[in-house]
Amino acid sequence: MTEESIAVDLVLPCLDEAGALPWVLGRLPGGVRAIVVDNGSTDGSAAIAADLGALVVTEERRGFGAAVHAGITAATAPLVAVCDADASLDPADLPALIRLVEDGTADLVLGRRLPASRGAWPLHARLANRALAARVHRATGLRIHDLGPMRVARRQDLLDLGLTDRRSxxxxxxxxAAAARGWRVREIGVPYRPRVGRSKVTGTLRGTLTAIRDMRVALAAHAGDQAQTPSAPNQSA
Structure with missing residues (x-):
């Protein structure tokens, strides 16, 4: 794939995903380049990704935000997608999200996870996600159901948000930040499958609690910013 043919860069944060990467990278839609951000893997994930044609970026600082930011920084396509690299989400579902950004319908599109089987999404993670989505609605007016890991936006717009969190x-x-800027945020349902391998975040209770703590910090910071600088009404999904 030449630089001219790349319409979307797909950022795949990666920590020991050797078992999932062949399937994930084999599901890329046309015009989408994979950027696998190795975040400290010890199972050969980086070599596997490179052998399968992905651009591999190394991010030594551990954390989901650190990995995604490194991938967006390395991207060159006008649009950037983000997706977990554990085969729980299918890159083949991306075109429906991409179209809404390309045609100007939305500034940020989220893949709303719809469990494809009973074991796909642990109950504690679903409940935590539902509670956070409700808090986002109260804080911003955005009517979302999921803080899903699959999302699409314009690269430069994402960089201009100036995001600083490098964790969960x-x-x-x-x-x-998107709501504060008045972005049009939309959701599209996407199947959510059991991940391949061991979960590092919401698949465990400890990981879920860590994510909740990080997100509470983000909500508190947002509340402080809103108190200092009132913003215009936000677009809702």
Whole structure:
């Protein structure tokens, strides 16, 4: 794939995803280049990704936000997508999200996770996600159901948000900053499958609690900013 043919860069944060990467990278839609951000893997994930044709970026600072930011910085396409690299989400579902950004319908599109089986999304993670989505609605007016890891936006717009969280709060900070800028945020349902391998975040209770703590920090920071600088009404999904 030449630089001219790349319409979307797909950022895949990666920590020990050797078992999932062949399937994920084999599901790329046309015009989408994979940027695999190796975040400290010890299972050969980076070499596998490179052998399968992905651009591999190394980010030594651990954290979801650190990995995604490194990928967006390395991207060159006008649009950037983000997706977990664990095969829980299918890159083949991206075109529906991409179209809404390309045609100007939305500034940020989220893939709303719809569990494809009973074991796809642990109950504690679903409940935490639902509670956070409700808090986002109260804080911003955005009517969302999921702080999903699959999302699409314009690269430069994302960089201009000036996001600073480098841990689990990054996806929430992106939504809060987008709402503050009056972005049009939309959701599209996407199947959510059991991940391949061991979960590092919301698949465990400890990981979920860590994510909740990081996101509470992001919500508190947003509330402080809003108190100092009232913003215009936000677009809702």
């Amino acid at each position: 709060g990054y996806p929430l900070e992106m939504l809060l």
